[in-house]
Amino acid sequence: MNARPDFLLSVENLTVSFDGFKAVDGLSFYVEPNECRVIIGPNGAGKTTVLDLICGRTKATEGKVEFKNQELLKMREDQIVHAGVGRKFQTPTVYEDLTVFENLEISYPKGHGVFGALMFRRDDPVKTRINEIAGEVFLDDLLHEKAAFLSHGQKQWLEIGMLLIQDPELLMLDEPVAGMSVAERKQTAELLNRIIQDRSGIVIEHDMKFVEDIATRVTVLHQGKVLSEGSMAHVQADPKVIEVYLGH
Amino acid sequence: MFADYTMGELGAIFAMQGFAGLILFSVFVLMALGLAIIFGQMGVINMAHGEFMILGANVTYLTSNLFANYIPSLFSIYFFLAMILAFFVTAALGMLVEWSLIRHLYKRPLDTLLATWGLSLILQQVYRSVFGAREVGVTIPEWMMGSLPLTDLIEIPINGIFVMVLAVGISTAVYIMMFRSSWGKQVRAVTQNRVMAGAVGINTERTDRLTFGIGCGVAGVAGSAFTMIGSTGPTAGQLYIVDTFLVVVFGGAASLLGTIASAFSISQAQSIMEFFLSGSMAKVLTLLTVVGILMLRPQGLFALKLRK
Amino acid sequence: MLLKGNRFFSTSDLVGFAILAVLIFVILPVGLDTFRLNLFGKYLTYAFVAIGLVLCWGAGGILSLGQGVFFGLGGYCMAMFLKLEASSPEATKIQSTPGIPDFMDWNQLTELPLWWEPFHSLTFSLFAVIVIPVVFAFIIGVAMFRRRVGGVYFAIITQAIAAILTILIIGQQGYTGGVNGITDLRTLKGWDIRTDDAKVLLYFVNGALLFVCLFIAQLIRKSKLGRILIAMRDQEDRVRFSGYDVANFKIFVFCAGAAFSAVGGAMFTLQVGFMSPSFVGIVPSIEMVIFCAVGGRLSIIGAVYGALLVNLAKTTFSELFPELWLLGLGAVFIAVVLAFPNGLAGLYKDHVEPRLLALFKKKMGDDGSAEDFDAIKTAAE
Ligand SMILES: Nc1ncnc2c1ncn2[C@@H]1O[C@H](COP(=O)(O)OP(=O)(O)OP(=O)(O)O)[C@@H](O)[C@H]1O
Ligand SMILES: [Mg+2]
Numbered sequence: 001m002n003a004r005p006d007f008l009l010s011v012e013n014l015t016v017s018f019d020g021f022k023a024v025d026g027l028s029f030y031v032e033p034n035e036c037r038v039i040i041g042p043n044g045a046g047k048t049t050v051l052d053l054i055c056g057r058t059k060a061t062e063g064k065v066e067f068k069n070q071e072l073l074k075m076r077e078d079q080i081v082h083a084g085v086g087r088k089f090q091t092p093t094v095y096e097d098l099t100v101f102e103n104l105e106i107s108y109p110k111g112h113g114v115f116g117a118l119m120f121r122r123d124d125p126v127k128t129r130i131n132e133i134a135g136e137v138f139l140d141d142l143l144h145e146k147a148a149f150l151s152h153g154q155k156q157w158l159e160i161g162m163l164l165i166q167d168p169e170l171l172m173l174d175e176p177v178a179g180m181s182v183a184e185r186k187q188t189a190e191l192l193n194r195i196i197q198d199r200s201g202i203v204i205e206h207d208m209k210f211v212e213d214i215a216t217r218v219t220v221l222h223q224g225k226v227l228s229e230g231s232m233a234h235v236q237a238d239p240k241v242i243e244v245y246l247g248h
Numbered sequence: 249m250f251a252d253y254t255m256g257e258l259g260a261i262f263a264m265q266g267f268a269g270l271i272l273f274s275v276f277v278l279m280a281l282g283l284a285i286i287f288g289q290m291g292v293i294n295m296a297h298g299e300f301m302i303l304g305a306n307v308t309y310l311t312s313n314l315f316a317n318y319i320p321s322l323f324s325i326y327f328f329l330a331m332i333l334a335f336f337v338t339a340a341l342g343m344l345v346e347w348s349l350i351r352h353l354y355k356r357p358l359d360t361l362l363a364t365w366g367l368s369l370i371l372q373q374v375y376r377s378v379f380g381a382r383e384v385g386v387t388i389p390e391w392m393m394g395s396l397p398l399t400d401l402i403e404i405p406i407n408g409i410f411v412m413v414l415a416v417g418i419s420t421a422v423y424i425m426m427f428r429s430s431w432g433k434q435v436r437a438v439t440q441n442r443v444m445a446g447a448v449g450i451n452t453e454r455t456d457r458l459t460f461g462i463g464c465g466v467a468g469v470a471g472s473a474f475t476m477i478g479s480t481g482p483t484a485g486q487l488y489i490v491d492t493f494l495v496v497v498f499g500g501a502a503s504l505l506g507t508i509a510s511a512f513s514i515s516q517a518q519s520i521m522e523f524f525l526s527g528s529m530a531k532v533l534t535l536l537t538v539v540g541i542l543m544l545r546p547q548g549l550f551a552l553k554l555r556k
Numbered sequence: 557m558l559l560k561g562n563r564f565f566s567t568s569d570l571v572g573f574a575i576l577a578v579l580i581f582v583i584l585p586v587g588l589d590t591f592r593l594n595l596f597g598k599y600l601t602y603a604f605v606a607i608g609l610v611l612c613w614g615a616g617g618i619l620s621l622g623q624g625v626f627f628g629l630g631g632y633c634m635a636m637f638l639k640l641e642a643s644s645p646e647a648t649k650i651q652s653t654p655g656i657p658d659f660m661d662w663n664q665l666t667e668l669p670l671w672w673e674p675f676h677s678l679t680f681s682l683f684a685v686i687v688i689p690v691v692f693a694f695i696i697g698v699a700m701f702r703r704r705v706g707g708v709y710f711a712i713i714t715q716a717i718a719a720i721l722t723i724l725i726i727g728q729q730g731y732t733g734g735v736n737g738i739t740d741l742r743t744l745k746g747w748d749i750r751t752d753d754a755k756v757l758l759y760f761v762n763g764a765l766l767f768v769c770l771f772i773a774q775l776i777r778k779s780k781l782g783r784i785l786i787a788m789r790d791q792e793d794r795v796r797f798s799g800y801d802v803a804n805f806k807i808f809v810f811c812a813g814a815a816f817s818a819v820g821g822a823m824f825t826l827q828v829g830f831m832s833p834s835f836v837g838i839v840p841s842i843e844m845v846i847f848c849a850v851g852g853r854l855s856i857i858g859a860v861y862g863a864l865l866v867n868l869a870k871t872t873f874s875e876l877f878p879e880l881w882l883l884g885l886g887a888v889f890i891a892v893v894l895a896f897p898n899g900l901a902g903l904y905k906d907h908v909e910p911r912l913l914a915l916f917k918k919k920m921g922d923d924g925s926a927e928d929f930d931a932i933k934t935a936a937e
Contacts, residue, residue, distance in 0.1 A: 055797065057793065057797075076801065077796040077797060078796055078799050078800055078801045078802075081796075081797055081798070081799035082799055086797070087797045089793075089794070089797075093791050093793065093794040094791070094794070095786065095787040095790055095791055095794065096790060096791075097786050097787075097790055098783055098786060098787060102783050105780065105783070106780070106783060106784060106787055106795070106798055107798045107799075109799065111780055112799050112800055112801075113801075113804070114781065114804050114805060114808045117779065117780045117781040117784055117800075117805070118775075118776070118779045118780075118781050119779075120779065120780040120781075122563075162798065166798070166799065293708055293711075293712075349890065349894070352894060353893065353894075356893075357707060357708050358613075358619045358707065358708065358711065359893045359897070360893075361619070361621075361708070361711060362842075362845065362846070362849065362889050362892070362893050363889060363890050363893040363894065365842055365889055366885070366886040366887065366888065366889025366890040366893075367886065367889075367890065368886070369882050369883070369885055369886030369889065370882070370883055370886035370887065372882060373879060373882040373883045373886070374883075376879075376882075377879060486838070486839070489838075490715060490716050490719045490838065493712045493715075493716075494712070494716055497709065497712055497713075526727065528723050528724070528726065528727030529727055531723055532720055532723050532724045532727065535716060535719065535720045535723075536720055538716075539713055539716050539717060539720070542705075542709075542713060543699040543700060543703070543705075543713070544699075544703075546700075546703050546704075546705040546709060
């Protein structure tokens with residue numbers, strides 16, 4: 001069966017097994033353009049693994065992942081990025097030895113071949129764009145600071161900024177507010193709401209308050225399978241979900 | 249090329265060649281076992297592994313002199329004591345090295361490589377100053393000389409059999425220690441997650457030090473066994489290092505069975521090719537094949553799927 | 557002002573380049589006799605390798621223990637040309653087969669092997685000096701980096717390759733000159749390379765080529781590619797998800813390092829007059845790493861000083877106290893890892909340069925941009 005063309009991303013029967021252990025098991029879900037999908041589930045449910053599979057970090061055992069009618073499972077990580085999928089890791093990963101500016105510059109979508117990188121020039125459009133993004137993720141004062149000196153929350157923002165500058169059509173964020181203070185959380189929720197406007201997102205989050213703020217639809221994962229799917233209100237009322245996840 | 253031989257002679261040649269391959273196999277296994285612990289289980293690259301073997305050989309040499317001069321009546325069994333001594337002396341040095349050098353570098357594998365190379369240079373010079381630059385050979389006891397005639401064409405050297413028996417014995421011991429004892433579980437727990445292992449009450453520092461020590465000790469025993477089939481010079485350790493690492497890597501670093509299988513295939517390939525080609529070309533072809541296969545299958549023969 | 561920084565050279569880089577240029581082109585040639593100068597020329601050929609290692613290892617995190625392979629291949633290509641020129645039928649008429657290199661004759665070869673033929677041509681040989689090592693590095697790089705082999709495994713495999721090539725060269729003495737190597741090289745297109753004048757000229761050519769390589773390395777470091785290398789060393793996965801094909805970048809620096817080493821090897825042959833497997837194998841290859849580490853694995857200028865210093869020490873000590881040398885070298889390996897991970901460049905950066913810059917600033921009110929890659933400390937604690 002072919003995926004419906006009006007979906008931006010369709011995941012079908014996605015399965016990965018690590019030495020017999022199925023971390024993701026026959027998973028299917030669909031993401032529409034401009035939708036913000038939140039994936040929740042208990043620890044070890046396979047949430048991070050789903051993102052790993054979509055962005056090519058882990059090779060799937062079987063299944064299909066179609067993004068704008070391209071089969072992602074056959075592509076390399078960098079090709080998937082160029083197709084328009086951006087990924088933020090669960091623990092913030094930024095280039096600690098480089099400045100905030102250089103971190104963003106590396107993510108700027110130009111000069112990605114070896115020779116392109118050699119010839120790359122820091123011209124005005126590049127600088128303008130970097131400044132713009134830095135402003136958006138609250139880091140405009142820290143542009144020339146080494147990333148190693150940023151706080152945990154600021155590193156999270158920087159990583160989001162690095163995704164934004166790629167201007168992906170699908171943003172995948174793994175626990176973007178984990179480890180943030182209450183004030184930072186609020187700021188981040190606003191930020192995410194803003195940047196998700198004209199694109200789609202898949203967000204993994206444990207913070208229910210936050211999920212309510214941003215989710216269009218919610219998918220609950222449990223042991224690698226979809227336990228429940230629908231609006232926030234729908235899944236919150238689902239007795240199965242209450243039992244395995246929300247209940248405690 | 250076979251035309252000049254009768255069937256019987258050919259059979260004998262193959263049998264002897266096969267046996268030579270088995271001795272080489274035992275040598276490889278002995279060389280690689282210590283490294284399979286240190287590199288395979290702990291992930292430490294010890295470039296001075298060969299020098300630890302030479303230390304074992306030198307301890308054996310000293311013991312044999314001691315027996316010859318002071319208790320010649322027991323000379324025929326000195327070797328067993330020598331092996332035990334070799335184990336403890338090299339293990340002690342290994343623990344010292346772990347304490348002074350390696351433990352600072354667990355997060356920097358490439359730097360460990362350079363530091364242990366430095367260590368190997370220092371040890372080589374020490375051996376040269378103490379034992380002289382020439383190769384030393386030990387006098388092997390009477391009963392180990394000569395060979396067992398299997399048929400009137402096939403003869404098997406006794407010291408070769410002895411090395412093979414040792415290889416089997418020590419591999420079994422290492423296997424039981426690393427994979428069948430609670431000690432081995434601790435070692436694996438520590439290497440997989442140091443912080444977590446510490447949190448559940450394992451003394452990670454002690455585990456690291458002892459594991460490294462035991463790996464070195466096993467190298468020492470290997471060195472000791474080698475004195476039975478050849479002589480050793482101060483720089484001989486350097487000759488072993490590439491072979492040893494390739495055996496371990498080719499087997500799939502974390503698997504003991506892999507190490508043994510890889511020692512077997514490399515040694516057999518080499519001794520079979522040695523029959524057709526000159527020694528150096530056989531060596532080149534064997535190493536080239538191993539490197540080629542590793543390029544195609546970097547995880548080695550036996551590999552686990554691990555989370556990055 | 558001359559020493560004002562720009563996009564590719566910060567002020568401190570310019571100062572470093574200038575000091576090195578004065579040392580190589582003025583102080584050494586004026587201060588040393590031809591014999592010593594030639595010796596320093598030989599040391600400087602190792603600096604080519606060390607610069608390549610700064611790019612691969614210091615910046616990119618790829619430790620190759622097989623740089624001797626590329627140094628050797630470059631050197632052998634040069635040596636083959638010179639040997640053929642030295643083996644004209646007239647010069648070798650006492651051999652049983654005149655016109656082929658002496659070692660072939662000793663090994664009962666009666667004909668020049670086919671693969672030696674192209675090395676009659678200087679153009680081909682110069683071409684081969686660079687292309688053969690680079691193609692070889694490319695093949696290794698593609699095989700390993702495409703399969704994401706890196707770190708320790710890469711180090712071990714490159715070391716094995718160095719071992720293999722040495723055994724091969726020694727084993728095939730009829731074709732390669734065996735353990736003695738290719739010796740008794742005389743002229744380059746009729747120009748005698750053994751005279752004092754030639755040695756001085758070659759020293760300067762070597763110095764100039766070294767600066768070309770330094771310049772290229774600096775451009776690479778200061779381009780976005782240089783920053784990607786650092787990013788890759790620390791967070792390889794993140795670089796992939798910033799949309800880069802990491803393998804290509806690794807292959808590129810590995811090839812660049814091979815090309816630098818090969819130029820060094822060829823200049824070694826020209827200045828020293830022979831090439832042998834003792835510059836190819838495991839031991840020389842790992843010593844080349846220590847030149848780089850002593851200089852400071854992140855600094856290309858430091859790499860040059862590292863090569864000079866370690867080799868000078870080696871010559872001095874191994875003549876005076878042969879026993880101490882190995883102990884000393886061993887200790888250097890350990891010290892540079894445990895105590896001085898940034899080598900000479902780190903010491904310079906921390907202690908000398910601040911004073912130097914202060915001096916300059918007082919003199920001419922320069923702005924001295926602080927942005928600099930040398931300052932980056934290794935991820936190592
Ligand atoms: N490469 C791998 N090899 C073996 N097991 C793996 C691998 N990747 C993931 N797993 C296992 O798959 C399961 C799902 O892991 P995953 O990280 O996707 O969970 P998660 O839902 O993101 O949990 P958390 O909320 O804690 O982040 C876990 O049990 C994990 O140990
Ligand atoms: Mg997760």
